[in-house]
Each structure stands twice: as structure tokens, then as C-alpha cells.
Amino acid sequence: xxxxFRRKKSGQxxxxxxxxxxxxxxxxxxxxxxxxxRSSLGGLFSLIRGASTIDEDLIxxxxxxxxxxxxxxxxxxxxxxxxxxxxRRGIVSEPAQVLPAxxxxxxxxxxxxxxxxxxxxxxxxxxxxxxxxxxxxxTTTIGKLARRYLDEGKSVMLAxxxxxxxxAVEQLKAWGERNGVPVVAQQSGADSAAVIxxxxxxxxxxxVDVLIADTAGRLHTQGHLMQELAKVxxxxxxxxxxxxxxxxxxxxxxxxxxxxAQAREFNQSVTLTGITVTKLDGTARxxxxxxxxxxxxxxxxxxxxxxxxxxxxxFDAGTFVHAILPVENAG
Ligand SMILES: Nc1nc2c(ncn2[C@@H]2O[C@H](COP(=O)(O)OP(=O)(O)OP(=O)(O)O)[C@@H](O)[C@H]2O)c(=O)[nH]1
Ligand SMILES: [Mg+2]
Numbered sequence: 331x332x333x334x335f336r337r338k339k340s341g342q343x344x345x346x347x348x349x350x351x352x353x354x355x356x357x358x359x360x361x362x363x364x365x366x367x368r369s370s371l372g373g374l375f376s377l378i379r380g381a382s383t384i385d386e387d388l389i390x391x392x393x394x395x396x397x398x399x400x401x402x403x404x405x406x407x408x409x410x411x412x413x414x415x416x417x418r419r420g421i422v423s424e425p426a427q428v429l430p431a432x433x434x435x436x437x438x439x440x441x442x443x444x445x446x447x448x449x450x451x452x453x454x455x456x457x458x459x460x461x462x463x464x465x466x467x468x469t470t471t472i473g474k475l476a477r478r479y480l481d482e483g484k485s486v487m488l489a490x491x492x493x494x495x496x497x498a499v500e501q502l503k504a505w506g507e508r509n510g511v512p513v514v515a516q517q518s519g520a521d522s523a524a525v526i527x528x529x530x531x532x533x534x535x536x537x538v539d540v541l542i543a544d545t546a547g548r549l550h551t552q553g554h555l556m557q558e559l560a561k562v563x564x565x566x567x568x569x570x571x572x573x574x575x576x577x578x579x580x581x582x583x584x585x586x587x588x589x590x591a592q593a594r595e596f597n598q599s600v601t602l603t604g605i606t607v608t609k610l611d612g613t614a615r616x617x618x619x620x621x622x623x624x625x626x627x628x629x630x631x632x633x634x635x636x637x638x639x640x641x642x643x644x645f646d647a648g649t650f651v652h653a654i655l656p657v658e659n660a661g
Contacts (some may be wrong), residue, residue, distance in 0.1 A: 360643065361653045363635035367583075367616030368654045370399040374429060381425040384417055388425070392432065399614070400586040402621030409435045429657045437651045439620055444647040445629035447576060447604055449479070455487065455533040455541040457566065459526075459574035461559055461600060463592055464547030466582040467608035467634055469498065472542050473505045474634070474642035480509065484539035489529030490515035491522045491562065494546040502544055512538075522546065522558060523565040530569045543574070550595030559600045578604045578631060581622075584613035590621045597626060608634030611641070616654060 361368070373395045381388050389410065396406040412435050416422040422431045449456045458475070460468045469492070476486045488506055492498035496518040506513035514529035526543045533541040545562065548555035566573040579602045581589035589607070596602055605628050610616045619630065630645040 360635065360649060361656070363611040363641070364616060364650075364653045366612065366614040367399070367610060368656070370614040370617065371395065371655050374432065374655070378425050378429055381428075384422065384425055384428060388428075389414065389417075392428070396617065399617035400621065401617040402587060402590060402624065405439055405617075405620040405624035408439060408624060429655070433651060433655045433657045436620060436655060437647055440623045440630075440651065441647040442627060443619075443623045443630040444645055445604075445631070446644055447578075447629075447631040449484065449540060450575065451539070453570075453572065453575055455530070455538045456575050457530065457533075457570070457573040458540070458542045458576045458578055459545065459559075459562065459566075460543060460578050460580060461545050461596060461602075462547060462580040463549055466547070466580045466585075467606075468492075468547065468580045469501050469505075469544055470637065471580050471606055471608060471632070471634060471642060472502070472544055473509075474639045475542055475632075476505070476509065476511055476540075477639035478642065479540045480511070485537075486511050486540045486542065487529060487533045487536075487538045488513045489526045489541060489543040491526045491529075491543045492546040493518050493520045493522050493525060498544070498546065523562045526562050527565045527569065530566055530573065534569060550592060550599065556596075556599040563600065576603050576631075577601065578606055579628075580606045580608060581618075583607050583610045583616050583618055586613075586615040586618050587621065589618050590625060593622050593626055593628065597628065602628050604629045604631040606630075606632040606634065606642075607645075611635040619650070 374392060377388060377391050393406060393410050396409060409432060413431055416431050422428060460472055462468050472488060479486050488502055488511060490499045490502045490513055499515045499518055503513050503515060514532055516525050522545060529541060550556060577600055579593055579596050581592055583589060593605060607619055607630060610633050632642050633645050635641045635643060
């Protein structure tokens with residue numbers, strides 16, 4: 331496993347860069363899971379191998395590779411501008427120095443989004459409201475999160491706030507039964523806010539540590555459904571003025587720049603406090619993580635790299651950057 335050598339932020343771009351592996355214990359499973367995203371940046375290695383000097387063509391090809399890997403304009407422009415600055419100042423003077431510099435810029439860009447979600451034990455229950463478009467992995471992520479909190483010895487309750495489809499309620503109930511976690515649900519078609527309100531009441535009276543509320547998938551263009559989320563929040567606040575303690579957007583990395591658009595729109599409607607990016611194992615579009623970081627700066631809490639509970643990982647910027655651009659020997 332790798333981790334980034336932490337350094338003081340000097341704000342001086344590539345000059346202050348020092349990124350190095352500190353420990354190597356065979357192949358990191360995360361690297362395997364992120365193979366497709368890594369392959370989207372693989373072209374950088376052949377570009378550098380084929381370059382005898384750093385010229386405009388090389389920089390443009392690096393730029394194209396970053397854009398093709400779904401990093402988006404804002405992140406790509408920032409990385410390329412800072413690379414040029416390093417070159418201009420003579421800090422990056424030969425091709426071998428380019429990838430370590432790019433890697434360091436990727437890290438600098440995304441590191442501020444590494445903010446682990448700490449469950450405050452004084453907030454009982456600590457409430458997570460899960461939101462996102464259809465099929466991104468909200469309910470699956472709830473199951474994984476519940477598993478994580480159970481393993482930490484916390485008591486967990488789930489609220490079946492996706493009342494649109496009977497199958498959605500069943501999916502959550504089945505998970506709860508398997509794991510001995512209470513699920514508060516009503517029949518499909520019920521008012522989502524009412525279900526979540528009941529659940530919060532119940533969790534509070536039973537002294538539950540963590541309440542996780544599911545919601546139906548919705549598009550940000552569906553105004554009435556976005557208002558429903560705002561209502562869910564208002565209703566929760568009648569029981570606990572600080573709830574929800576986390577409004578977490580789930581996005582599917584495979585949707586690339588759409589994930590960025592979803593984050594932007596949901597953030598405008600319901601003010602997100604965190605994002606979980608799922609399905610990074612099955613896509614070459616993981617670069618969208620950097621687009622989200624550059625444009626929105628919302629904490630990236632977890633990444634999903636598979637379907638089992640262990641495949642939800644707290645987001646660690648250093649490990650992630652090393653897994654998608656494994657450059658060693660920087661500095
Ligand atoms: N490979 C992979 N599959 C995932 C991951 N997260 C979720 N899935 C799969 O994505 C599919 C959809 O997951 P759900 O949890 O039902 O998605 P949802 O957002 O609740 O969907 P709706 O309730 O219909 O809006 C399921 O088949 C999951 O197993 C992940 O990190 N990796
Ligand atoms: Mg669901």
C-alpha cells in the first residue's frame with residue numbers, strides 16, 4: 331500500500347512537490363479495482379517514454395489525456411497551468427520530471443476533499459440522508475455503511491424513504507433482516523418525509539447511534555421531487571434541529587461528466603455535505619473525481635469499488651492518486 335508523504339501546503343505548486351510510496355506490500359487491491367481508470371491515464375507513460383524534451387506538443391497531449399479521462403476542463407486547466415509554471419521556473423526541466431509533477435498536482439487538487447465522515451457520538455442518532463439519481467448505488471451504499479457502523483459496534487436503523495417502488499422497500503427490509511438492523515418502512519406510495527420522520531422519532535427514543543435514510547432516485551430536473559427532499563429535511567428538523575448531519579450524494583463514476591452535473595444540481599437544491607462515488611471498479615471515467623474536487627470541493631467521503639460491503643472505502647487521496655497514476659521516485 332502506498333501513501334502520500336504529507337507536507338505543508340506552501341501553495342507553490344510543483345516546487346513543493348514530494349510524493350512517494352512509503353510502504354509496499356505487494357499489489358494493493360485498490361489498484362486492481364481501479365485498473366480501468368488507471369488505464370485511462372496509461373497513455374501518459376508512453377508519452378513520456380517517447381519524449382526527449384518537454385515541448386508544446388507533449389503538454390498538449392498530456393492535456394488531451396486528462397480530458398479524455400473525464401477530469402473536466404477546470405481540473406485539467408489547473409493541472410496544466412501549474413505544470414507550465416513549473417516548467418517556466420525550471421523546476422520541471424526534463425520529461426522524467428513531468429509525471430511526478432502531474433501526480434503531485436492531482437494530489438493537491440483532490441486532497442482537500444479527503445474529509446472522513448466522523449459520526450459524532452453526541453448526536454443520537456447521527457442522521458445520514460442519502461440522495462442521488464436512479465440506480466447510482468444509494469441503497470447498496472446504505473447496506474455497506476450499515477455494515478461498517480455495525481462492525482464499529484454502533485447501533486444502526488434504516489429508514490425506507492424510497493416509497494416509490496415496493497421493491498425498494500423490500501430491498502432495504504431484506505438487507506435489514508439479514509443483518510439484524512431495524513428498518514422503518516410504510517407501504518409504497520407513502521409520504522417519504524413521513525416515513526423518515528417516524529424513523530427519526532423511533533431512533534431517538536431507542537437511543538440508536540446511526541440512522542440512515544434511503545430516498546428514491548430522482549433527476550435534478552424533476553423540480554417537485556427535489557422539493558420533496560427539501561421537505562424531508564424540514565420535517566426531520568422538527569425532531570432534531572441539526573438533522574440530517576450528513577446529506578450525502580451518491581454518484582456513479584461511470585456516468586463521467588454527468589456525475590459532476592448531478593453534484594452541482596443536487597448541491598444547489600439540498601446543500602450536500604458529502605459525496606460517495608460508486609462503481610469506480612467498472613469504469614475508465616474515475617477522473618470525474620477530480621472534476622468534482624476542482625469545481626465543487628465537496629468532501630468525498632467514500633468510494634465504491636465493488637458490490638460487497640468491504641468494497642466501500644473511506645476516500646484516501648494519497649492512496650487513490652497512487653492507484654490511478656503509479657509514479658514512484660518523485661521529489
Ligand atoms: N460494481 C459495482 N456495482 C455497484 C457499486 N455500488 C452499487 N453497485 C450496483 O449498482 C446497482 C444499483 O444499486 P442500487 O443500490 O440499487 O442503486 P440505487 O441508487 O438505490 O437505485 P434506485 O433506488 O433505483 O434509485 C446494483 O446492482 C449494485 O450492486 C460499486 O461500487 N461497484
Ligand atoms: Mg435504491
